[in-house]
Amino acid sequence: MITLKNVILRRSAKKLLDGATVNLNPGEKVGLVGRNGAGKSSLFALFNGSLHEDDGDFYVPKQWRMAQVAQDMPETDESATDFVVGGDTRLTELRTTLAAIEDAYEANPEDADIGMELAHAYTDLADAGEHDAVPRAQALILGLGFKSHELDGPVNSFSGGWRMRLQLARALMCPSDLLLLDEPTNHLDLDALVWLEAWLQKYAGTMIVISHDREFLDAVTNVTLHIANAQLTRYGGNYSAFETLRAEQMALQQTAFSKQQDKIAHLQKFIDRFKAKASKAKQAQSRVKALERMEKVAPLLAEADFTFEFKEPGNIPNPMLSITHASFGYEIEDAEPKTILRGVSRSVLAGQRIGILGANGQGKSTLVKTIAREMGALAGEVTEGKGLNIGYFAQQELDVLRPQDNPLEHMVRMARELGSAVKESTGEQALRGFLGSFNFSGDMVKQPVGTMSGGEKARLVLAMMVWQRPNLLLLDEPTNHLDLATREALAVALNEFEGTLMLVSHDRALLRSVCDEFWLVGRGVVTDFDGDLDDYQRYLLDEAKRQREEAKIAVREAESATAAAAAAPPAKASAQDRQQRSDQLKPIKREIAQVDERLAAAGTERTALEARLAQPLPSAEIAEAGKRLKALNDEIGRLEERWLALSDQLEALVA
Ligand SMILES: Nc1ncnc2c1ncn2[C@@H]1O[C@H](COP(=O)(O)OP(=O)(O)OP(=O)(O)O)[C@@H](O)[C@H]1O
Ligand SMILES: [Mg+2]
Incomplete structure (x- = not known):
């Protein structure tokens, strides 16, 4: 049991805990919540011994093994797999012990005691799961979104966010009685997040997790520890239960209720606006759910004195920007550029609120960065409306601050x-x-x-x-680190914002409450996603299944290729073979070029139509333009499918 009794904890002049008394029982899954700056990370520092109480008593069982995510960026050329296996501290210790005993045994093979020790060391290692350490580590790495060909990649070769995921995998690899997780979802995408939830639900020890994501907390905790005004309060139940309880307490105090009513009215206005549109009924429904949740939060919000608004943007161009038959990706020195997205033809109109969805590494950030002018398009054009003023928020933005x-x-x-x-x-x-x-x-x-x-x-x-004062907000994971009240304030501000919004976020509550439409970035293209977040979660599962099947097929093919190669003496591809292959490639390449061309033309026409539809038009014209738009969208859909099928064929032949 973890015990705090009348604990006082200070950081510089700030008193973060003033007489905290609380017990946490073995096996409990605890959500540690509170406003930004309340002292949650400092409390973790107390738990792991890097900070000491200024007064009172604090106790954690000495024999408890503690696992936590290291906060520093790993710098090593060890492979991702070895790095994560290294997180299993027990295994590492036992391996060191074994090596020492083996040395002793070699020097003295007749000694029966050493022989015994050696036998014990082997069984200990087996008990510690030596035989499946590598697959266990790899399951963690893959679960957190890495691709199978990255398993052996050196840690150094990954970008910052991905290295932090490896740190998380390393902590999960470590057998522990107490697991401390400080905002583990910050570096994750929605699919990795869903995987982590499932993993934590099976974790057997005591867990304390700091998070500002209510859906995540609800999925993995059953006790909530709230830190506010230097007080620590324990609530039985997950985050929603805590919210309800606390809201009841606050409602009793009759705190600023009118503020709450305003916010509810606000959300209601949006629901009403969308209910009228049959095509958006599903999204309106999600907002009804958001409203239901908000009714409980609102009394809590009343204590949060923080609201803000985006200033009214002066001039809003329409379209804000148009992308015409563009390819996005990375220039690589002395090599072909790496194309991530192709055939992108879309426009962004004034007042649109677009949620950008897509599994790991499919190119969401590439899309956003290109629009934000952080990188150029490889082909095609991105045309900006006159007076476009982009407000870009990227995860790595925190790095631009000077400590x-x-x-x-x-x-x-x-x-x-x-x-x-x-x-x-x-x-x-x-x-x-x-x-x-x-x-x-x-x-x-x-x-x-x-x-x-x-x-x-x-x-x-x-x-x-x-x-x-931007008129186009381009937000890439803006809620990381923000507490719930600040997220709520951000959601309200975004709902009131008069410009255009493009949002990448794994915060389902935020996506639900501020986006009207979704784009899906996947399989090399950008398409409209016709559905809501629940549909999207299903899509992710299907996509993961598809990738697993593909990997299986690839392995099988590789195996039969190796078997064939072993059976037959290696022969150099003859000139005839090469000719034959190039003959097969030609018609595919030709058709790809045709599809590309048609895609570009259809895209341009669509952009123009959308822009026209954004203007006031006589109703007959609207109907006709609408019909044409539908036909175009269908055609583009078909073309994209064809394009994918062709490039798969091409890849299979070239490989
Ligand atoms: N070395 C320091 N000197 C002065 N103030 C500090 C120092 N370290 C932390 N603080 C302050 O102590 C408070 C608690 O910090 P802590 O990091 O524990 O908050 P937190 O609850 O984890 O917040 P967040 O949700 O933003 O992560 C903050 O207001 C912070 O500014
Ligand atoms: Mg913190």
């Missing part, structure tokens, strides 16, 4: 870079006021960013974005 500088210095520098003269007195005062509206008040505007909590940093980046 030594405080929030005010960040704002001043940004204002200068954007060319607005900041007069030392009034300008700074205005920026302080602005930071205040984002809950950076008093001392915090002068606190070095490096000592701030994750959520505080994310809030600062958000504030800096709002200040720039």
Whole structure:
């Protein structure tokens, strides 16, 4: 049992816990929740011994093995598999012991005691799961979204987000009695998140997880520990149960109810707007669910003094931007560029709210980064509307903050870079006021960013974005680190935002409450996703199944190819073979070119039609344009299917 009795915990001048008393029982799955900066990560530091209580008693059973995710970026050229196997500390210890005994045995093979020790060491290793350590590690790695050809890739070769996933896999690999997870979902996509939920549901030990994702918490916890105002309170039940309980408590106090009513009315307005459209009925339904949830949250929100809004964008071009027969991907030095998405022809209209869905590594970020001008299109064009002002929020944005500088210095520098003269007195005062509206008040505007909590940093980046008054918001996982009240505030602000929104997020609640339509990035193309998030979850499962089958077929083919190669003496491909193959390739290549061309033309026509439909038109014309649009969409769908089938054929022949 973990016990805290009258614990006082400080960080600099801040008192994070003031007389906390709580017990956690073995086997409990605990969600640790609270506002950004409340002290959750600091409490973990207390649990793992890197921070000590300033007063009171704190106790964790000494024999408990503790596993947690290392927060640093791993720097090693060890393979991903070996790195994760290394997370099994017991196995590593036993291997070291065995090696020592083996040495002793070699030096002294007659010694019966050493012989015994050796036998024990072997059985211990077997008990620790030595024989299946590699497949166990690989199951974790694959579950977290890596591809099978990446299993042996050196850790260093992966990008930051993916290395953090390996850190998570390493922690899960470690046999433990107590598992500490500090916002484990931040670096995950929706599909990896769903996998992690399933894994944690089977975990047998005691788990404490910090998260701001209510659906995730509901799926994996049965006790909730709430930290607020330096108090720690234990609630039996998952997050929703905690919300209900706490909401009841707060409702008793009759706290600012009118604020809550406003927010509900707001969501209701959106539901009403969409109910009228038969095609959107499903999405309206999801919002009804969101509303049901919100009714419980709202009294909780009343204590959150934080709301903000995006400023009204001055001028909104329509279309905001048009993409015509474009290919997106990466330039590679001295090699063919790596194309991730092709045949992309779409336009983004004023006022659209697009959720961008897609499994791991399918190119969501490539799409977003290209639109944000962080990278160029490989082919085709991205045409921006006049006056387009993109507000881009990317996960790695937190890295752009300077740890030594405080929030005010960040704002001043940004204002200068954007060319607005900041007069030392009034300008700074205005920026302080602005930071205040984002809950950076008093001392915090002068606190070095490096000592701030994750959520505080994310809030600062958000504030800096709002200040720039964008008309197209391009948000790539904006809610990471943000607490629920701030997410709720973000959702409200996004609903009120008058410009266009494109959102990549694994936060299902946010996607549900702010997006009207979805794009699906997958299998090399961007398509409309006709359905809601539940349909999407099913799609992900099907997709995972398809990939597994494909992998199986590939293995089988490789095996039979090796068998054939072993049976027959290796022969060099004769000139005749080459000729034959090129003859087979030609018609496929020709048809691909034709399909590409037709796709491009259809895409251009669609973009033009969509733009026309965005203008006021006589109803006869609308009907006709609508019909044509439908026909085009169908044709594009068919062409894309054909394109995929052809490129599969091509790949099979070339391989
Ligand atoms: N070294 C430090 N010096 C001063 N203040 C600090 C220091 N470290 C943390 N703090 C402050 O202590 C508070 C608690 O930080 P902590 O990281 O524990 O919060 P948290 O609950 O994990 O928040 P989040 O949800 O944003 O991760 C924050 O307000 C933070 O700014
Ligand atoms: Mg934290």
